[in-house]
Amino acid sequence: MHNAAFAALGLDWIYVAFEVAPGGLDAAFAGARALGVGGLSVTVPHKAAALAAVDEATATARAIGAVNTVVRREDGSLVGDNTDAAGFLASLAEEGFDPSGRVCVVVGAGGAASAVVHALAGAGAAEIVIVNRTEARAVPVAALGGPAGRVGGLADLECADLVVNATPIGLAGASPEAVPFDPRMLGPGQLLVDLVPNPAVTALMRGALDRGASVAGGLGMLVHQGAAAFELWTGRAAPVEVMRAAAAGALS
Numbered sequence: 001m002h003n004a005a006f007a008a009l010g011l012d013w014i015y016v017a018f019e020v021a022p023g024g025l026d027a028a029f030a031g032a033r034a035l036g037v038g039g040l041s042v043t044v045p046h047k048a049a050a051l052a053a054v055d056e057a058t059a060t061a062r063a064i065g066a067v068n069t070v071v072r073r074e075d076g077s078l079v080g081d082n083t084d085a086a087g088f089l090a091s092l093a094e095e096g097f098d099p100s101g102r103v104c105v106v107v108g109a110g111g112a113a114s115a116v117v118h119a120l121a122g123a124g125a126a127e128i129v130i131v132n133r134t135e136a137r138a139v140p141v142a143a144l145g146g147p148a149g150r151v152g153g154l155a156d157l158e159c160a161d162l163v164v165n166a167t168p169i170g171l172a173g174a175s176p177e178a179v180p181f182d183p184r185m186l187g188p189g190q191l192l193v194d195l196v197p198n199p200a201v202t203a204l205m206r207g208a209l210d211r212g213a214s215v216a217g218g219l220g221m222l223v224h225q226g227a228a229a230f231e232l233w234t235g236r237a238a239p240v241e242v243m244r245a246a247a248a249g250a251l252s
C-alpha cells in the first residue's frame, strides 16, 4: 500500500520488507541510520524492543510501550512513534462510531490491545474492559485505560457498545473458523471490530452479523496506521483510498 501511495503521488520512494531476527534490532537500526533510510515500519516481534532501540520516542509510543513507525530526522537520528492508536480511531470514525462515553470491551492484551486501549481512553470512553486468556497480562493493559480501564470477563460483552477482538484467533492459516468467544453473545446496537486483517470477513464477524450486530474488519486500522506513517515520513497527505485498494488487493 505504501508503494501504491508513492506512485500515486509521484514520489521517488520505495518501501521494502526486511526480516530481522529477534535480537537483531539494534544492528538493523544502525544500518538504517548509515544508509539514510527515510523511515521504517516495525512489526512483530520487534515493536516493544524498538522503543529502546530508537534515539527518541514520542509520548504516544512511550505510553503504549511499543513503536510501529520510525521517522528519520535530518540529523540522522531515529524517532519512534506509534500510529496504531490513531489508525484505530480513524477506522472507528469510518464506521460512524464515537467512543466518547461508551462502554468498550477489548478481548486480548497484547500490542494491538494496548494501542486500542490507549486510543479509547484518549477518546473519552466511559469504560474500557480488558478480557484476556492470561488475566495477569490484562492488568497493565487495563491501566493504560486510566480511570476507565478495568480487567473483566466475557460476561461484560453483554453491556458493551463496542467489542474489539485484539487476539489473532481467526487469522487465515491454522484455524480460520476459530472464534475468540461465542458471537451469539453479541446483538443489535453493538459494533464488533475484529482487528484480524485477513480474511476480510472472519468467522467471528459472520456470527455477529447473524445476531444483528454491526461489524468491521482489521483493514481500516491497517490502512489508517499506514496512512499516518506515510504522512510522518513524507510530509504529504496520504492517498488513503489508493492505499486501501492496494492493501485489500494484496490481502485477497
Ligand code: NAP
Pocket: 044, 084, 108, 109, 110, 111, 112, 113, 132, 133, 134, 137, 165, 166, 167, 168, 169, 171, 180, 195, 196, 197, 218, 219, 221, 222, 223, 225
Ligand atoms: P500479541 O501481542 O501476540 O497478543 C495476542 C493476544 O491474543 C494476547 O493477549 C494473547 O493472550 C491472545 N491470544 C493469542 N492466542 C490466543 C488463544 N488461542 N486463545 C485466547 N487468547 C489468545 O498480538 P498483537 O500484536 O496484539 O496482535 C493481535 C491481533 O491483532 C493479530 O491478529 C494481528 O494481526 C492484529 N493486528 C491488527 C492490526 C491492524 O492494523 N488491523 C494491527 C496490529 C495487530 P495471552 O496473553 O493469554 O497470551
